[in-house]
Amino acid sequence: MTPTVSPLSSGSTDPVIDLRSAAFGYAERTIITDIDLTVHPGEVVAVLGPNGSGKSTLVKGLVGLAQHTAGEVRLFGEPLDHVHDRWRLGYVPQRHTLATSLRSTVGEVVGVGRVAHTPWWAPWRAGSAENRQLIAQSLSLVGLGDQQRTDVTTLSGGQQRRVLIARALAAQPEAILMDEPTAGVDRANQQVLGEVLTRLAAAGRTMVIVTHELEAIRPAVTRAVAIDSGRIIYDGPPDAIDTSISGHVHHHHDDDDDTAGVGAPTLTAPHPMPPVERPHA
Amino acid sequence: MPEFLAFDFMRASLLAALLVGTAAPMVGIHIVQRQMSLIGDGLGHVALAGVGIGVVTGNEPVFTALIVTVIAAVAIELIRSVGRTSGDLALAVMFYGGIALGVVLLSKAPAGTPANTSSYLFGAINTVTNTDLATFTVLAVIVVATTTLLRSRLYAIAQDEDFARSAGLPVVFVNILLSVLTAVTVVVSMRVVGLLLISALMILPNATGQTLGRSFRSSLWLAVGIGIVCSTGGVIASYYADTPSGGSIVLVLIAVFAVAQLGAWLVRVVRGRHQSSLATHPHVHWEDCGHEAVAHGDHVDYVHDGQRHAAHGDHWDEHGPDAEKHASKAPVRK
Ligand SMILES: [Zn+2]
Ligand SMILES: [Zn+2]
Ligand SMILES: [Zn+2]
Numbered sequence: 225m226t227p228t229v230s231p232l233s234s235g236s237t238d239p240v241i242d243l244r245s246a247a248f249g250y251a252e253r254t255i256i257t258d259i260d261l262t263v264h265p266g267e268v269v270a271v272l273g274p275n276g277s278g279k280s281t282l283v284k285g286l287v288g289l290a291q292h293t294a295g296e297v298r299l300f301g302e303p304l305d306h307v308h309d310r311w312r313l314g315y316v317p318q319r320h321t322l323a324t325s326l327r328s329t330v331g332e333v334v335g336v337g338r339v340a341h342t343p344w345w346a347p348w349r350a351g352s353a354e355n356r357q358l359i360a361q362s363l364s365l366v367g368l369g370d371q372q373r374t375d376v377t378t379l380s381g382g383q384q385r386r387v388l389i390a391r392a393l394a395a396q397p398e399a400i401l402m403d404e405p406t407a408g409v410d411r412a413n414q415q416v417l418g419e420v421l422t423r424l425a426a427a428g429r430t431m432v433i434v435t436h437e438l439e440a441i442r443p444a445v446t447r448a449v450a451i452d453s454g455r456i457i458y459d460g461p462p463d464a465i466d467t468s469i470s471g472h473v474h475h476h477h478d479d480d481d482d483t484a485g486v487g488a489p490t491l492t493a494p495h496p497m498p499p500v501e502r503p504h505a
Numbered sequence: 506m507p508e509f510l511a512f513d514f515m516r517a518s519l520l521a522a523l524l525v526g527t528a529a530p531m532v533g534i535h536i537v538q539r540q541m542s543l544i545g546d547g548l549g550h551v552a553l554a555g556v557g558i559g560v561v562t563g564n565e566p567v568f569t570a571l572i573v574t575v576i577a578a579v580a581i582e583l584i585r586s587v588g589r590t591s592g593d594l595a596l597a598v599m600f601y602g603g604i605a606l607g608v609v610l611l612s613k614a615p616a617g618t619p620a621n622t623s624s625y626l627f628g629a630i631n632t633v634t635n636t637d638l639a640t641f642t643v644l645a646v647i648v649v650a651t652t653t654l655l656r657s658r659l660y661a662i663a664q665d666e667d668f669a670r671s672a673g674l675p676v677v678f679v680n681i682l683l684s685v686l687t688a689v690t691v692v693v694s695m696r697v698v699g700l701l702l703i704s705a706l707m708i709l710p711n712a713t714g715q716t717l718g719r720s721f722r723s724s725l726w727l728a729v730g731i732g733i734v735c736s737t738g739g740v741i742a743s744y745y746a747d748t749p750s751g752g753s754i755v756l757v758l759i760a761v762f763a764v765a766q767l768g769a770w771l772v773r774v775v776r777g778r779h780q781s782s783l784a785t786h787p788h789v790h791w792e793d794c795g796h797e798a799v800a801h802g803d804h805v806d807y808v809h810d811g812q813r814h815a816a817h818g819d820h821w822d823e824h825g826p827d828a829e830k831h832a833s834k835a836p837v838r839k
């Protein structure tokens with residue numbers, strides 16, 4: 225059987241994500257509280273909110289980078305701390321560069337997605353035909369099929385975002401969480417990213433996409449959730465969101481999203497040219 | 506048979522150099538990737554305290570150095586994972602305390618012990634005993650085997666620690682293990698290059714590998730090759746020139762690095778910048794962008810306003826139908 229990057233689905237109809245009065249945060253403080261959210265297989269949910277609204281903490285909590293401090297959290301029908309195969313929930317972190325201090329090819333970075341599937345005692349399997357095929361497929365899905373041997377640092381910012389999505393795909397997750405996949409790239413690249421996400425959505429991918437720019441990804445999205453001040457203020461079809469929440473949005477200056485606090489003051493007004501945000505240290 | 510192979514101590518020295526030349530770059534590449542290049546230097550300082558304890562208490566210095574350095578390695582990684590700014594000071598105290606304690610203890614060494622401070626600081630390969638050699642072989646094999654088994658995990662964690670955590674990889678454990686492997690490498694290298702020059706053997710082959718390699722994988726194997734050639738070459742040079750082994754090895758490493766840099770620079774100058782890159786190109790071509798895609802050798806051109814455009818790094822090139830020439834001129838093209 226030829227391997228495929230389509231998700232390794234267990235075939236269950238349990239909700240992918242099921243939150244009841246859930247709260248997430250860090251040791252010192254809770255950032256986001258009392259969240260009720262259920263995501264079913266096949267849904268593409270945009271989670272919207274200004275910087276500091278806690279939407280990034282929600283994603284980090286679900287992938288195990290922030291603490292689950294209260295309420296009930298279930299992934300694939302299991303309580304969060306009982307989920308052993310963490311790769312089932314894919315993750316595209318908010319990162320503005322792939323550069324490290326060492327040379328890496330695009331294929332090597334995407335190969336990181338296969339590491340959780342490769343037992344430590346069998347390192348030769350990292351280069352197996354199956355893994356090579358999955359890496360190539362993931363790159364074709366994001367339109368970078370011919371860039372596998374390219375040095376990642378020579379790619380543009382928009383191409384690097386697509387590499388991060390390919391890395392998540394290579395792990396064969398059942399659902400993917402993305403943290404600001406279009407922030408800090410120019411218009412043309414945002415459009416391509418939006419088309420890539422639409423393509424994944426059309427293939428039946430379950431995705432939760434945190435963003436403060438709905439426009440670029442609107443065609444991919446089946447449902448929008450707006451978060452402000454750590455709470456959900458809207459949950460419904462993406463097209464009704466503009467009128468429904470326009471009165472609720474505040475400006476935030478303390479942010480937990482690791483951005484420079486230059487985010488959109490309103491949820492839906494896109495920047496003519498989005499600000500290039502401070503790269504992670 | 507070359508003259509130097511006739512001597513037992515030279516055969517032992519070359520074996521020790523081979524072990525160190527293989528193990529040090531394999532650990533070093535992961536240290537460089539974490540931007541912790543000087544950690545080996547710090548652990549080298551601490552190892553001297555271990556040597557001093559061994560000499561004063563009459564135990565084998567290699568074993569006491571191993572124990573002390575491994576404990577320090579675990580402590581360093583724990584301090585680092587907490588991420589407090591005061592951690593920096595804690596490390597400084599540990600490193601300077603280590604070398605100071607070592608110097609003081611070694612000055613109290615019982616008369617008749619062959620150990621002197623400078624042989625540990627700068628290496629004295631001809632003092633390697635057969636017991637040492639057996640120990641070094643076992644330790645080097647452990648280091649090489651562990652880094653080989655865990656390479657993809659070590660790489661993944663340094664590449665993106667958040668992603669590695671989200672995929673369920675044991676980040677803290679793997680980082681502590683790398684720190685311990687660094688400690689073991691320091692002890693194995695102690696007699697060959699000396700505690701003050703150990704970092705050079707972990708870092709410099711990788712610096713050269715980075716200059717010549719095109720991927721993580723290829724630059725690692727280049728670094729290991731360079732490590733082996735330079736450490737054994739340095740030992741042979743030190744035999745003929747009657748110089749200390751450690752300093753000789755490091756000078757050979759630096760010479761190779763300089764030659765590689767010069768070569769890479771010359772290649773860039775000769776190839777020059779290609780003429781066909783487009784100054785402005787606001788559109789992004791990809792499979793679904795609507796422009797016709799044409800296969801062109803190993804890549805794809807897009808037909809755009811009567812020209813053919815191809816992605817080249819972070820910009821776009823104009824390709825004629827006969828662009829083979831350009832393809833060979835553009836080193837980054839894949
Ligand atoms: Zn070019
Ligand atoms: Zn186009
Ligand atoms: Zn074009």
Ligand SMILES: [Zn+2]
Nearest residue numbers: 801806815824
């Ligand atoms: Zn071309």
